[in-house]
Amino acid sequence: MNHFISVRDVPNPDALVEESIRLKQYPFAHQNLGKNKVLGLIFFNSSLRTRMSITRAAYNLGMQVMALNVSQDSWQLEMEDGSIMNEGTVEHIREAIPVISSYCDILAVRSFPGLKDREQDYKDRLIRSFAALAGIPIINLESATLHPLQSLADLMTIRELQKTDKPKVVLSWAPHVRPLPQSVANSFAEWMIAAKMDLTITHPPGMDLSVKFTGAAPIVHQQENAFEDADFIYVKNWSSFSDYGKFANMPEWMVTQEKLALTKNARLMHCLPVRRNVVIADDVLNSSHSVVIRQAENRLFTAQAVLKKILEATQ
Amino acid sequence: MNHFISVRDVPNPDALVEESIRLKQYPFAHQNLGKNKVLGLIFFNSSLRTRMSITRAAYNLGMQVMALNVSQDSWQLEMEDGSIMNEGTVEHIREAIPVISSYCDILAVRSFPGLKDREQDYKDRLIRSFAALAGIPIINLESATLHPLQSLADLMTIRELQKTDKPKVVLSWAPHVRPLPQSVANSFAEWMIAAKMDLTITHPPGMDLSVKFTGAAPIVHQQENAFEDADFIYVKNWSSFSDYGKFANMPEWMVTQEKLALTKNARLMHCLPVRRNVVIADDVLNSSHSVVIRQAENRLFTAQAVLKKILEATQ
Amino acid sequence: MNHFISVRDVPNPDALVEESIRLKQYPFAHQNLGKNKVLGLIFFNSSLRTRMSITRAAYNLGMQVMALNVSQDSWQLEMEDGSIMNEGTVEHIREAIPVISSYCDILAVRSFPGLKDREQDYKDRLIRSFAALAGIPIINLESATLHPLQSLADLMTIRELQKTDKPKVVLSWAPHVRPLPQSVANSFAEWMIAAKMDLTITHPPGMDLSVKFTGAAPIVHQQENAFEDADFIYVKNWSSFSDYGKFANMPEWMVTQEKLALTKNARLMHCLPVRRNVVIADDVLNSSHSVVIRQAENRLFTAQAVLKKILEATQ
Numbered sequence: 001m002n003h004f005i006s007v008r009d010v011p012n013p014d015a016l017v018e019e020s021i022r023l024k025q026y027p028f029a030h031q032n033l034g035k036n037k038v039l040g041l042i043f044f045n046s047s048l049r050t051r052m053s054i055t056r057a058a059y060n061l062g063m064q065v066m067a068l069n070v071s072q073d074s075w076q077l078e079m080e081d082g083s084i085m086n087e088g089t090v091e092h093i094r095e096a097i098p099v100i101s102s103y104c105d106i107l108a109v110r111s112f113p114g115l116k117d118r119e120q121d122y123k124d125r126l127i128r129s130f131a132a133l134a135g136i137p138i139i140n141l142e143s144a145t146l147h148p149l150q151s152l153a154d155l156m157t158i159r160e161l162q163k164t165d166k167p168k169v170v171l172s173w174a175p176h177v178r179p180l181p182q183s184v185a186n187s188f189a190e191w192m193i194a195a196k197m198d199l200t201i202t203h204p205p206g207m208d209l210s211v212k213f214t215g216a217a218p219i220v221h222q223q224e225n226a227f228e229d230a231d232f233i234y235v236k237n238w239s240s241f242s243d244y245g246k247f248a249n250m251p252e253w254m255v256t257q258e259k260l261a262l263t264k265n266a267r268l269m270h271c272l273p274v275r276r277n278v279v280i281a282d283d284v285l286n287s288s289h290s291v292v293i294r295q296a297e298n299r300l301f302t303a304q305a306v307l308k309k310i311l312e313a314t315q
Numbered sequence: 316m317n318h319f320i321s322v323r324d325v326p327n328p329d330a331l332v333e334e335s336i337r338l339k340q341y342p343f344a345h346q347n348l349g350k351n352k353v354l355g356l357i358f359f360n361s362s363l364r365t366r367m368s369i370t371r372a373a374y375n376l377g378m379q380v381m382a383l384n385v386s387q388d389s390w391q392l393e394m395e396d397g398s399i400m401n402e403g404t405v406e407h408i409r410e411a412i413p414v415i416s417s418y419c420d421i422l423a424v425r426s427f428p429g430l431k432d433r434e435q436d437y438k439d440r441l442i443r444s445f446a447a448l449a450g451i452p453i454i455n456l457e458s459a460t461l462h463p464l465q466s467l468a469d470l471m472t473i474r475e476l477q478k479t480d481k482p483k484v485v486l487s488w489a490p491h492v493r494p495l496p497q498s499v500a501n502s503f504a505e506w507m508i509a510a511k512m513d514l515t516i517t518h519p520p521g522m523d524l525s526v527k528f529t530g531a532a533p534i535v536h537q538q539e540n541a542f543e544d545a546d547f548i549y550v551k552n553w554s555s556f557s558d559y560g561k562f563a564n565m566p567e568w569m570v571t572q573e574k575l576a577l578t579k580n581a582r583l584m585h586c587l588p589v590r591r592n593v594v595i596a597d598d599v600l601n602s603s604h605s606v607v608i609r610q611a612e613n614r615l616f617t618a619q620a621v622l623k624k625i626l627e628a629t630q
Numbered sequence: 631m632n633h634f635i636s637v638r639d640v641p642n643p644d645a646l647v648e649e650s651i652r653l654k655q656y657p658f659a660h661q662n663l664g665k666n667k668v669l670g671l672i673f674f675n676s677s678l679r680t681r682m683s684i685t686r687a688a689y690n691l692g693m694q695v696m697a698l699n700v701s702q703d704s705w706q707l708e709m710e711d712g713s714i715m716n717e718g719t720v721e722h723i724r725e726a727i728p729v730i731s732s733y734c735d736i737l738a739v740r741s742f743p744g745l746k747d748r749e750q751d752y753k754d755r756l757i758r759s760f761a762a763l764a765g766i767p768i769i770n771l772e773s774a775t776l777h778p779l780q781s782l783a784d785l786m787t788i789r790e791l792q793k794t795d796k797p798k799v800v801l802s803w804a805p806h807v808r809p810l811p812q813s814v815a816n817s818f819a820e821w822m823i824a825a826k827m828d829l830t831i832t833h834p835p836g837m838d839l840s841v842k843f844t845g846a847a848p849i850v851h852q853q854e855n856a857f858e859d860a861d862f863i864y865v866k867n868w869s870s871f872s873d874y875g876k877f878a879n880m881p882e883w884m885v886t887q888e889k890l891a892l893t894k895n896a897r898l899m900h901c902l903p904v905r906r907n908v909v910i911a912d913d914v915l916n917s918s919h920s921v922v923i924r925q926a927e928n929r930l931f932t933a934q935a936v937l938k939k940i941l942e943a944t945q
Contacts, residue, residue: 028351036658038686052381052418056353059379064689066682075678084907086807091903099926103682177401273406277399296414343666367696367733371668374694492716588721592714611729
């Protein structure tokens, strides 16, 4: 594995899950792999789980870590070729990216979408520019359209808990109080499809995702119908793809115990942070159905598997 | 030792001081203890001495460190059960704390009081919630009401310098330009009492502390009287406990050479930072009476002793 | 070497370049040198290249690193003796510096000038105070008037690429959109002079530097004349020394291919970040003349050489 930007960089998602499961059991078994190696973390947006889990993952492999918090005010990057940089941007990516990468062995980057200009956001230019210009492996810590480290942890969690060969997995839209990116939902859909899950997506009319990511997965507009016989319910809010960035707060889409009762005793999943009693009701999160803490815990071992595969490939 | 939240978590404060004194002499004697262990630092408020001293302490023990600076704007935590999270708070402590602790072996937390609502502040809920929900040892880096790492360094400094078996220690209120928490004074009082020091407290009428922490220590309202025969003068401003959060700037309470002349050649202590010529006069801080730099230096070895005891207990 | 504040701390600049070149080839050859040593980084201003390169340099030597981002709002330091600290400053350097240095083995400090008061700025008090009060070696990460780590990397880059014994090096002022410090230019001049380069400086009338740093180097006001027969063109904007802090945006001073054609096939240098098509034209930066990425890459190995020399001196 060279870069880890989308599921397309992963030859075999389930092999990566198996590696993650081994690392969960023996986290310190590969400490020489990262010796003299440094992971650079570049945050154009804030991060908590992702930052801590990949930092710990790097430490477990014997790597050192350098994090850079880029406030977009203080270090605005120019991405256009030929522009006259006499305004806000202070450095061009043609300098910034090769320079930063010369100090690191692997670079991981987080940068959210603006949610104003769909065409711009969906080019995912910043992370793609890093991959093109860095000369070292790039890891996506959540880009404008994708969050593959989250999806890999989600897949691992399902593999740990599934009771049938091909569980029914439902990705359900849920209410929120402000517009959120589509990245978690996009990635979840493409990873589930890559892993040949039985995926159903449910959302209100107009709150659609790009078919580029949802592929042939059935889209259901009645949440209750979608939940029938489900083994896993993955809850997440996202803003509209077609009416780009539009958000809706429809309290009737909150996930409750009553809705969970329609499922086949399903496990409840969410990437966190979750607003209780807005996205998911308290009694669901407090019940044994919820596996959200396990998902977050698995972020560490899946990040470690990604780092391990990249380190092995660059030996 | 499991948690280090207050002096009540320490079976024998003086044994911990002795450990700190040994580590000051041999700081690198226990480097395998922290191998593969990660200390997480969570700052809800800014920190300088505390952050640097515990980071160095962890390095001396072979640990790695992950620090998270939480601006209360960007990651407001919900602490109330049952609340509908449709406003400022984005994550509930029931998710946040178990998740963060799953990436760390020990977690250290700083969170100051609001100084508006005494009842809320004195529940010290955030640090107590971390202890309840983390599943790993918690260290208090200064909470709403306590700063035990400071007090342990203060006790160590007194033990290094005392010339009599039971020195007279005076905790003296001093002027300041804005309201400060009571945490340093509260902790100092309870640690001095636990170590069976001859403690006297002096402050202007109304600038009292909670008797929960000051216990049976005599309270004197004439600073000069309190200073008589003192071996150690511990200077600190705090805002009122009874008239909660009220502050006073009474320049006549500043500690000067004249006042120090009333003591038994006392050592002058302060936790730093100190506003010169407001809290303590220049000539006192510049004199050989001052041991404030030694106190700060001892923060490293006392933090290391706390980490060492916790690591040993979790082996 | 004890401190690294200016070229005057370096007995032999070219010996330090040779050390840097060796480290570029064998970066992990001295990993025991930094064992149990901690580098403290204190940023009064933001940093990207400098922060990452010295952090990586420390890791390559087996050191640990602690960085402190000091917002000048939250931790204003008092530098005047005798002041009554009842306003913005919360800690005096007489406490702050010895305390911080007690947690570190080497301390590196960045602090920019205010560009309002020349006399104040040119005393370079903060970095000098650290050197006076710390009791441990101090490294200058760019002070009010100097940026020696940059200049050492610049000298290394010239040594790697020069084709004649005494190349002609031109330091050229260039346009910018806001006033910048003189520190990079000051340091470059004094390092070139120390290394006995054939240095020419070109700038518009009034955009002069202090002769304290430029010494006997010829000053030319016609950029084209200066460029004739040059082997290296070092481009940089700075604000005026004589009309202190005044800035000028004269687009005709931008470095272009036409101007470069006047040189002896010169290499183009810049410390980065560079505003494209304001300071230097795109086609120059995209051409093989540009060595700006190499300069930045060399920041790592020169910082490592400085750390190595200091560690060796304190053994």
